[in-house]
Amino acid sequence: MSEKPFIYISAIRRTGSSVLSRALSLHPYSIVFQEPKLARGKFKLPGRVDASLKENNVSLAPLVQEMNGIRRRGLFWTKQKAVLFFRDKVVPEILMSYRQVGIKEIRNAGWETVFKAFPGMKVIVTARDPRDIYISLHNKKYIDGKDVKVKGGFSPENIAKDLMDEFVHQKAIMAACEHIKVRYEDFCTDPGLFEEVKRFTGNEIPGVGEIGRMNPHHRKVHEGKITDKRIRRWANEQNPDIAMDAQRVFDLLPEYASFWGYDREKGSLPT
DSSP, rough: OOOOEEEEEOOOTSSHHHHHHHHHBTTTTTEEEEEEGGTTTTTOHHHHHHHHHHHTTOOOHHHHHHHHHHHHHSSSOOHHHHHHHHHIIIIHHTTTTOSSEEESOOTTTTTTHHHHSTTTTTTEEOOOOOHHHHHHHHHHHHHHHOOOTTTOOOSSHHHHHHHHHHHHHHHHHHSSOOOEEEEEEHHHHOOHHHHHHHHTTTTTOOOOTTTTTSHHHHHHHHHOOOOTTSSSHHHHHHOHHHHEEEEHHEEEEEEEEHHHHTTTTTTOOOO
16 A cells, blocks of 8 residues: 555535645646545546546556446445445555545545545545535536536525535544645635645645646636636625525524634635
């Protein structure tokens, strides 16, 4: 196994975790898998990660087929077995070409299984002003036309509940694991924070990794660097109904806002 610690990004969706994952991915230094869903008994290999691996002569297709074959045969497949399969078979294959491996999840239930398999893992916990999370999800659903899964349907109340559920998992993770907290607003405006993240995880990547290389959206927004183009969207939202719904989400999350330092009028406060 690698001497570098395993990286676990405990994310809430739309908090910049995909950009952070790509910033921490660059051959031969490290690669972070985006939402492999290990703690749900799966191993999803995102296309962009697969393309990056293949670009460096790493193919996980046989291992993915092996895992899917076991699951189809119903051989008592569990989330524990999925995590151990990843640790014992996938990670060694990756470490033949990379020095460090990690995962990013936006659904953190079952994190304990990952922690048990990687007890020395370094955790990065991400957050963002909940108003901007709501606006980002709203635009993804109604402007981009993409599926946004929310239990009970898309509404400020259900979005707030979904965010709170993941925040509860994050608090449990922070209580048990060595971690660093990363607010999206700070990540986008303070270059020193990403350097701190790299020091914390023992990551040796120069610059900002693969930002923009594999994702056309990241390339359009961030232009191969970390930018502040998507912060404080709530303060500039022109649609009053969307702005009101975003504020409703914020008001339903007082504990989250207090913990992360978000103010109703000023947005993100200095930490």
